[in-house]
Amino acid sequence: MFKKFTREEVHSKTNVKSSVQRSIKSKLVAQFPGLEPVIDEVIPKKSQLALIKCENRISLFTIDDDILLIQHYDDPFLPSIRLVHRYPEAFPSVRVDRGAIKFILSGANIMCPGLTSAGAALPAEPIAKGSVVAITAQGKDSALAVGTLLMGTDEIKAVNKGVGVEVGSYLGDGLWNFTY
Structure with missing residues (x-):
């Protein structure tokens, strides 16, 4: 999604109203329950x-x-x-092999x-299709990407064929070094 993201792709920047900001916070907590204790830091x-x-x-x-x-x-x-690196426990994750x-x-x-x-790992507790996950790698401490599951983790184990996660952003992509 952000492989060649540049400043020319930006249309506008506006401040968000406080009521919308509160709404976003509640949606975030609903989507990622692990963020609830730190949502006021985020x-x-x-x-x-x-x-x-x-x-x-x-x-x-x-x-x-x-x-x-x-x-x-x-x-x-x-x-x-960067948000996943700050609060890694708050997001569900999957691990890929080297x-x-x-x-x-x-x-x-x-x-x-x-x-x-062999080097990869899916969580013991199933994650549903369409969920957002952090992607870590075998032998590495930090996440290297974030993406959306195209199949549930149980289905990934059963089928073991095709695309399992659509990567949204990864280390070093156009968004990684973006400043406005």
Whole structure:
């Protein structure tokens, strides 16, 4: 989604009203229950949340030019990788094997065999199709991407074929170094 994201793709930047900011906070907690204890650190009450509208109906939510959230149309929020690095326990995650790292860092989606092989790991508790997940790698501490499950984790284990996770943003993509 952000492989070649540049400043030219930005249309406008506006401040978000406080009522909308409260609504976004409640939607975030509903989508990611692990964020509830730290939601006031993620979006402080006295800070100004800004909305950056971009090409292809992509919205970026920022605080002090630090991108927190990404939203495409009215899809679920996708946390930025920096937000996932700050609060890794707050987001559900899947782990890929070492062989998938170079492909993910070049923008490829994650295939099911990369999630079910020896070095990979899916969580014990099932995650539903369409859920947003952080993607970690075998032997690495931090997330290298965030994406959306195209199949539930139980289905990924059963089918073990095709694309399992659509990558939204990854380390080093156009969004990683973006400043407005």
